[in-house]
Amino acid sequence: MPHRIPRPTRRDVALAAALAGVLLPPTAVMMLLPLSSPAGPVIVALASAAHVALCWRSTRPGVVLPVVLACLAGAAAMSGLAVLVPSALLLLVALQAAAAQGDRRLALVVAVLAPCGAALLYGRDPMIARSAFGPSAWMLALLLLALCSAAVAMGLQRRAELRSARLTAEALGLERRGRQLRIEQAEAAERARIARDLHDVLAHALTVVVAQARVARFAAARPEAETALDRVEETARDALRDLRGTLRTLRSAEDARIPPPGLAEVDDLLGRMRGLGLVVDRHVQGAPRALGTATELAVHRVLQEALTNALRHGGGVLLWTEVWGEDQLVIRLSNDIPASAGSTAGTGAGLPGMRERLAAIGGALSIDADDGFTLHLRVPAPVRERSVR
Incomplete structure (x- = not known):
């Protein structure tokens, strides 16, 4: 596939046209009037080609500089007087563009060698030597070297500005991506928290419903059946209320009017579980x-999960030891669930959620299923004046 030449920018075309309108007419006058040989029109044609090449100053600066240099060098080789034509200033524009957006090393080499070569061709031109026109060769070399050095310096300064702007844009882009990533992580964490809440609420409620439905089935028409069904209804109603409150947080935080359960509701939870047997x-x-x-929400959910598991597996008497220390709360729940049942409960979907909840508040959870089933819960509990019960 052939390489396509990039289209010049409007800004470069406008600059090239402006320079051509200012520099090319006096160049043509200088080269066409004094010279009767064919060199005059050729030099004007080479200068015109250099002006046209300047249209790609920004898009192809590494190509524009050699093209402009070749055109001006060819003109100078035909007549040393071409070194002094106004269009020779195009070399400075090409040097600045190459140093800013092209090959810096090429620009530096041209900035040193071009003035020396131009001064040499100028000094060896017979017409200039006979007419004693213009400055001496060495003065011209110093002047051209100073101009070329200034053009390269301006290009390097522009290069630094462009690099700084590019780095700033990249930094802003990284900051935007990092901000978006933090938002996505926060949303994912919120979805995970809501999923844990839904799991805890539904697992507890469905366990109670299943247990009471079993009691109602075996009790048949006895009074225990009505009591069991009442508990099923109450548990389902409570689960529905908790589920609605959790779903409100998905829609809008302002709609969440139901406060999350805490330690003050542990007694109610314990009473319901005792009522279920x-x-x-x-x-x-x-x-x-x-x-x-x-912290209180995490503790409440973990206790709810633990009591639900104990009820599900029917583990006899559950021993609950609650120790309030100076800086932490330690709760130990143990019963005589067989090792197989305890292992099943300990590897269920609720255990990772319980550990994640406690880890998020600086707590810890451990399970011991070697002899029965024992759960150790520890959370930070700094001393405060207000009591919860």
């Missing part, structure tokens, strides 16, 4: 106190 022997040491909304 779970035997719990609870011992509390130390003074209970407020732990903060996030």
